[in-house]
Amino acid sequence: MKRTLLLLLFPLCALIKVQAHVVRWWDGGPGLPNSSLLRLVIYPGSTVLPLGFIEVAPGDRFEECTVTVKLDPLDPAIAEYVSLNILGANPDKSVGIIVGLKKIPPIALPFRIKGTWAATGKPDGGDCTAVFPNPFEVPVVMGVALPWVLQYVSLSNSLKIDTGGEKVGLQEACFPIGPWKTIAIGSSFSLNAPDRSDGRYYRGINRLGGSLVGTIYDLQGKPQTGVRIELPGGGASTGLDIFGNYQLPSLPYGDTDFHIWKPIQYLNPTSGLTLTQKVGITIGIPTKTAFTALQYWFDAQAFAAPKGDYSGWSAIGLARIDKSETYLYYDGGARPIADQPRNGSGAEVWITPPTGMPYKIGRGLDTENFIENPMPGSWKITTTLQNESRSLSLTVPLHF
DSSP: OOSEEEEEETTEEEEEEOOSEEEEETTBSTTOTTOSOEEEEEOTTOSSOOEEEEEEEESSTTOOOOEEEEEOOOOHHHHTTEEEEEESOSSBSSEEEEEEESSOOSSOOOEEEEEEEEEOOOSTTSOOOOOSOEEEEEEEEEEEOOOOEEEEETTTTEEEEEOTTOOEEEEEESSTTOOOEEEEEESEEEEESGGGTTOOEEEEEOOEEEEEEEEEEOTTSOBOSSOEEEOTTSSOEEOOOTTSEEEEEEEESEEEEEEEEEEEEEEOTTTOOEEEEEEEEEEEEEEOSSEEEEEEEEEEEEEEOTTSSEEEEEEEEEEEETTTEEEEEEEEEEEESSSOOTTOSOOEEEEEOSSSOOEEEOOOSSSOEEEESOOSEEEEEEEEETTEEEEEEEEEOSOO
């Protein structure tokens, strides 16, 4: 953990202090837009008391030093209503703090959580020299949330969700007990209703997870530049730099869906127009640490059917998460170009594995079709529409 960085600028010599750990919380902390208050939100009628989460976390993805966190005692008048506990190991590379209400006070009580963090000096050889206490404080406020409003809008065939102004990570599940996945960030959402015709459950989360970082390549291993990464329901998105690198910060804690797509142009044979279609895959990635690394090999395609009424599409990607987990993702189908039924194209999508017979697939649901630890070799996805077929092939290496 480097505390100082020596810069030699002839004829000047400047000494700049660097802190490799930061104190952060939902919508607050260094570099975040609302770096002021940790909110403990009380929902009217709820029997569950609110929790707040603070984390002393690495300031960059390469930080390996461990730290110890010490909390100052709360004022007795506050401690009657509020509890403070360390979450998980202490010392550790990231140390969490849980702020909870024991009972609801008669009035909202603003207060501050104070403490210090210091490097342990471990691991050896890691330049973990920030061993002197670094003080921190987090201002906390209690608030009463407004009821959520859910509304179906027939004109846009969409589901509108309004949290009453409370910024949350919006989580979605098919069942009331989960599993839950974050699909958006914000306070007002518009979701595609046809994709949710079988019913969904929603809740908000206000615990900070971390950043998604990495590089996106094409199927030949060259960095891409024209790809977008975003939450399907909005609130967070980013593109790539010229080297294919990206960083999507300040994501909620938990399992998160990311839609990774690129714009594909194709010619409509009946109209003669060049059309652009967003084609991609939604993949689920855990965002439970300060930095989650995703390396992704990806490509997509789209083409017009001979009649010009539908466009066929397919996408395939190989994900490497934190250099340990490997997943193959794939999806395809057809979309109406003109005023056609959504499911009336007759398109078929087939997967050809490295060995064995090809098999037909359907559309993915929460995330697209995927295989964990796929067999090494060449995988091919083929979309057939009105007797016209297009394919993409991806090679899974024997060793990463």
